[in-house]
Amino acid sequence: MAFFLGIPLRLNRLEKIDDVITRSASRNSAKDRLNGFWNLFDKEDEVLILINADPDAIASAMAAKRLLSYRVKNVTIGYPNEIHRLNNIEMVKRLKIPIERLHTIKSKDFDKYILLDSQPSHLPCFEKIDFHVVIDHHPVNDSWDAEFIDIRPEYGAVSSMMVEYLRAANIVPSVALATALFYGIKVDTQDFEKSSLLADGISFRYLFNIANRNLVRKFELTDLRRSELKYFKVALNEVKVSKGRAYAHLGRVPSPDTLVIIADFLNHVDKFDWVLVSGLFNEKLIVIFRCDGYRKHAGKLAEKTFGKYGSAGGHKEAARAEVPLKNLSLRENQEFSTASLMRLATVHMTK
Ligand SMILES: [Mn+2]
Numbered sequence: 001m002a003f004f005l006g007i008p009l010r011l012n013r014l015e016k017i018d019d020v021i022t023r024s025a026s027r028n029s030a031k032d033r034l035n036g037f038w039n040l041f042d043k044e045d046e047v048l049i050l051i052n053a054d055p056d057a058i059a060s061a062m063a064a065k066r067l068l069s070y071r072v073k074n075v076t077i078g079y080p081n082e083i084h085r086l087n088n089i090e091m092v093k094r095l096k097i098p099i100e101r102l103h104t105i106k107s108k109d110f111d112k113y114i115l116l117d118s119q120p121s122h123l124p125c126f127e128k129i130d131f132h133v134v135i136d137h138h139p140v141n142d143s144w145d146a147e148f149i150d151i152r153p154e155y156g157a158v159s160s161m162m163v164e165y166l167r168a169a170n171i172v173p174s175v176a177l178a179t180a181l182f183y184g185i186k187v188d189t190q191d192f193e194k195s196s197l198l199a200d201g202i203s204f205r206y207l208f209n210i211a212n213r214n215l216v217r218k219f220e221l222t223d224l225r226r227s228e229l230k231y232f233k234v235a236l237n238e239v240k241v242s243k244g245r246a247y248a249h250l251g252r253v254p255s256p257d258t259l260v261i262i263a264d265f266l267n268h269v270d271k272f273d274w275v276l277v278s279g280l281f282n283e284k285l286i287v288i289f290r291c292d293g294y295r296k297h298a299g300k301l302a303e304k305t306f307g308k309y310g311s312a313g314g315h316k317e318a319a320r321a322e323v324p325l326k327n328l329s330l331r332e333n334q335e336f337s338t339a340s341l342m343r344l345a346t347v348h349m350t351k
Contacts, residue, residue, distance in 0.1 A: 030168040036148055037165065038071065040132050041112060045072040048110040050118075050126060053079035053099060055091055055219075056157045057117035059184035060135070062097060062177050063162035064114055067169060076110070078102045080125050090222040091183060094215055095176045117158040119151075120144040135161060137188075156196025159184030163203035178210035183219055228258050235262045235277070238338045244273035245349065249338040253279035256286045256320075263288040274298075274349070278341050284310070285323045285336060293317030304348045 028036070041047065049064055051057035057079075065075045080102040083089055092099065102125060107113075114133040120126045121141045131146045137155040155161055159181040166173055173181065185204050189196040192204075231250055238248040246266050253259055256279070263277040267290040275290040287306060289298040293316035302319035306312040310323035328336070 030164045033150055034165050034168040037133060040148055041068060041072050043073065045111045046109065047072050047075045047112045047114060048107060049075060049077045049114045049116060051077065051079050051116050052081055052118050052123065053083050055088060056159050056184035056188040058097060058099065059180035060116040060158040060162045062180050063166055064116060066171060066177055067165055076100060076105060078105045080123065086222050086225065087219050091219045095180055154197055156194060156200040157185040157188035160200040160203035163206060173210060175210060175212055178207045179212045179215050182207040182211035183216050224261060228261065231258050231262055240338050240342060242342065244271055246272045246275045247338050247342045248277050249336060249341050250277065250279040253281055256281050259286055259288045263290045276341060276345055283325050285325055285328065287321040289314065289319040291317060301348060305345050
């Protein structure tokens with residue numbers, strides 16, 4: 001039986017501290033946590049690390065694999081989801097990260113299971129597995145158990161936590177690992193615009209000198225498919241401007257993300273106080289709203305304009321509406337155009 005600071009690890013898994021449910025591991029020092037983690041593994045172990053692949057999870061898996069090198073026989077990183085985001089595909093490709101789709105792996109073939117940046121209750125395919133280690137920063141859900149749990153919901157990224165493990169182990173990350181962790185923290189904290197801890201900042205600063213920031217910039221920039229370029233042409237032809245408001249209807253689009261990219265692009269233009277970009281996807285009209293969010297509320301406008309037809313809402317500066325075409329009048333439905341978008345929105349924009 002593994003012991004953790006003299007306490008048998010199977011005891012009292014999840015405890016509540018100040019309304020944040022956390023795990024006792026999070027109260028211990030980085031060195032104690034590292035030893036608690038290491039104690040679970042031995043030389044003959046075939047280890048499977050599971051992640052829901054996003055930059056923070058991928059980087060954390062690389063770090064865990066590094067922590068276990070020379071300590072176990074073999075480490076495989078598996079993920080169930082298809083990676084759609086081009087930024088993430090670019091990260092995996094450029095850093096040559098060895099990750100495998102879960103359905104190509106026989107998960108029975110392993111001795112030890114690690115779950116990172118997620119919890120067993122998050123996905124049915126995770127729920128089926130008895131994890132030895134769970135390290136995460138999402139709010140804890142206590143319907144599961146593991147031998148070693150380190151959940152710190154107040155952290156901006158699991159990558160920040162993994163840097164602490166690496167530093168406690170005196171392992172200086174390679175450029176590839178540091179770059180992945182740096183990007184993981186950047187994405188999950190949204191460049192530190194989301195709530196995070198000083199600890200995230202310390203890990204980030206530590207990685208700053210090792211990571212290749214030109215690569216990180218390339219990951220961040222890569223969000224366009226070549227096939228999407230033509231929608232810029234459509235948008236530039238369609239865009240109509242009235243009283244500082246830019247409107248463009250793009251017709252059928254391959255994904256709502258295309259509309260987001262075009263709306264964000266038009267939002268770069270000076271004197272456009274509002275940007276509304278719409279398109280058709282899966283028999284729905286999707287409208288993306290952008291504004292500066294200063295004395296304007298995109299979410300409220302989306303709701304006032306489209307709330308009666310379908311789901312609509314969002315933040316001050318960014319919002320979206322998704323309306324089944326059948327809920328719009330037939331006339332609108334058949335020939336929805338930039339002019340229809342203008343007409344619908346103008347009713348609710350008085351100033
Ligand atoms: Mn995360």
